[in-house]
Amino acid sequence: MTGRKKKLAIFLCLTMLLSVYTPLISSAAVFPAVGATVSTNDTVQVVSTQEKLDRSLSNSDVRQIVIKTNKAVSFEIPKGNYSGKKLVIRAPKAAIKNAGTFKTVTIYSISNRAYTENADHNKIRVLASGGKIIVSAGKTVDSLTVLKKNSRVKIDVTGTVGQMDVKKASNLTMEVTGSIRKMNVNATSTITVTGDSKDTTIIVNKAAKNSRITVSAPATVKLKAAATLTLKTGAENAKLIVPKSSEKAVSYTLVNETNSTLKLNTSSGIKMLAKGKSYNGKESGPSGSTIIGGGSSGGSSGGSSGGSGGGPATKPEEPEKPPVAEKKNVPVAAEVTGANSFCVYVDAADDPGELEVTVKSGENEITLTASTAAAVAMTKVFYGENGEPQHVYGYCYKYDTVNSFDQSREYMLSIENTDKYSFTDLVMKADFAEEKTGEEAELLTYADAFKNEFDGMWLSKESLDNNDTLAEKIKNKPSTSAPNSSLSILGKKFKNDGGTIEKVLIQGTVEANREYPVEFTIRRKGIEKTFTCNIGFYDHTSDDGKILAAKYNIQCKKWDFREDGIYVLYETSVVYPYGVAIDGWTSSNEELISIQNSNKAEVRFPKIGVEQVVLTASLSLGDKKDFVERTVTLDSGRRVGTYVATVCAEDENTVLSVDCKEAESPDGIIFEYGQEPAYQWYRMPIGSDDPAEIISGATNETCELRNEDKTGAYWYYCKVTNKVAGQPDKASYSNFVRVFFTDTGIKINGV
DSSP: OOHHHHHHHHHHHHHHHHHHHOTTTOSSOSSOBOOSOEEEETTEEEEOSHHHHHHHHHOTTOOEEEEEOOSOOEEEEEEEEEEEEEEEEEOTTOEEEEEEEEEEEEEEEOOTTOEEEOSSSEEEEEOOSSOEEEEOTTOEEEEEEEOSTTOOOEEEESSEEEEEEEOSOOEEEEEESSEESOEEEOSOOEEEEESOOSSOEEEEOGGGTTEEEEESSSOEEEESSOEEEEEETTOTTOEEEOOTTOOSOEEEEEEEESSSEEEEEETTEEEEEOTTOEEEEEEOOTTOOBOEEEEESSSOSOOSSSOOTTSGGGOTTSOOOOOOOOOEEOOEEEEEEETTEEEEEEOOSSOOOOOOEEEEETTEEEOBSSSOOOOEEEEEEEEOTTSSEEEEEEEEEEEEBSSOOOTTSEEEEEEOOOSSEEOOOEEEEOOOOOOOOHHHHHHHHHHHHHHHHHTTEEEEOOTTOOHHHHHHHHHHHHHHSOTTSHHHHHHHHHHHTTEEEEEEEESSOOOTTEEEEEEEEEEETTEEEEEEEEEEEEOTTSHHHHHHHHHHHHHHOOOEEOTTSOEEEEOOTTOSGGGOEEEEEEESOTTTEEEEETTEEEEOOOSSSEEEEEEEEEEEETTEEEEEEEEEEEEOSEEEOOEEEEEEEETTTTEEEEEEEEOOOOTTOEEEOOSSOEEEEEEEETTOOOOOEEOTTOOSSEEEOOOTTOOEEEEEEEEEEEOOTTSOOEEEEOOOEEEEEETTEEEEEEO
């Protein structure tokens, strides 16, 4: 063996040993079990296959079914009344068709292959960031509630939704050919409704002030707060109504992108709105004003009041008063940064000056230590789920509060308008992570490590064992495990560090061949921490217990390192107790894992990056068959690296250039780079919600700035991509630079 190969073999060996024997570094298991079903108690079943799902549906003891998988698989729930069960979905790549009626359906993640509702009278709760939901023709969903902030889930309704509630600021795209009888928008959102539904009503409530609604269907929109309504082709007969219950005048912007002239019956008379034009109005709503009475190419269609279309009330020949200079409404973001602090970010071309900010929760007002704060030019970038910049903010305001934020509540943040700008009220959630320090942080690390070791463990249960004796066995497990096992090493370290396992409590009367929640209490230096994990108990005198023992032993088996740099998992046909045999192995990636025979699998590391491979062992005991899956994480110690890209101005502020450097590698990791990085320049309007646009042809280290007879302010940045053959591209983004286009030239103000 060459010296280079020996060094590589030693490096790989040390990497594996550290991952096994240093559990305090990470709470993630070295080889996490994939086990098909994990029961947190008798009533909850977590399933990842159709077979397990079918069994849970038919089990009357199960009260909650969790479909949890990262695989691109399909599930079908047959027609049936499962009203005693809750359905939870955590399947970001799966497709699910549901014909059953549940107590509730909660979707945490789903793919664009969709969750399809083929049942009646379900209540659906959406906490997914993306994906697709379909309500089939002829089916009725009682309620559909969006509870995830910044959700971009797509919703297709060909059936009926009784009531829909948007409770978090979202960006929803909906195609409605059926009906949504009542949609309550309760947070500032962007909602686009297409289709031909005539039975859809959208209500913009006070908490949804400054929402943007776009429709291309004859829907009804009721305003209880300021909003922008854009009507597209198909919405000529839509209605915009200010209900009688409105307490204050409601301002609105109406944009006509239909192919017709719209007749507006406003409180100040009938007005005609030509296609391509917008109208800013205000309605007090004491009589329930109907603003849009229907589309018209010549103003002949009538509204609810104000005379017939085309009448003299429009008076188009009268000169209009000079327009009043409007303040520009610019994008604003806010985040709680600590128990007594928060930041406000403003995307404005010019310094907004001092901001007067008020924060309220219900009727309680948070008091600021200073009523104003000056802007700091500090770029704050928010990224989307795809990792690309979603928005850039140029000015930061930091505020301190006297009262502490409550993480269980939402807060309304209001900003007083300035001479130049107006601002949208924001809903702010105090979901900051409270950092643990000192002794408490150390004990929390131990708790995570112990939970990692005990979770999923199976122990033998003798006929005379009761809960107390089994709890004592669990408590002594660190000292009775094999001397070099990770649990033994962790137990010794914790004991030498002054820690003790104070209490072990098994929840439920233990029966053999089942899992139970087990509560642990650990103590160190006067501080206690309680956590819960799942532990199973098998009866080795039964065939089921023997199979469970074999499955657990396979999951716990460590990889043996060979000098040629290959890891081997090997078993003999009768190595497991009680005569359970391994009939053979299969692998999800034969390129990295080769099956030598029924008792042996060899692992070869990938050239670059991390790979996960699923090994499946077939077990037999007489006529009894079973399978066990094991996910193996293979880390080559090499990564596709990213670039550190910095943009600066050249040639008298008419050219931007990007300087690329290879990122520094962390200890133990080697970065791989291709021949040349790929460049793509983007620009994003300052003070606008419009997304970034690709600058055509700007694919070099430099980007020439051209005025193109336009004025305005933009953020410019460069995306730099590392391309390594056979590997996914790795992209990074440069700093963001302000560029101002004026009648007199181009000005660059980098931040």
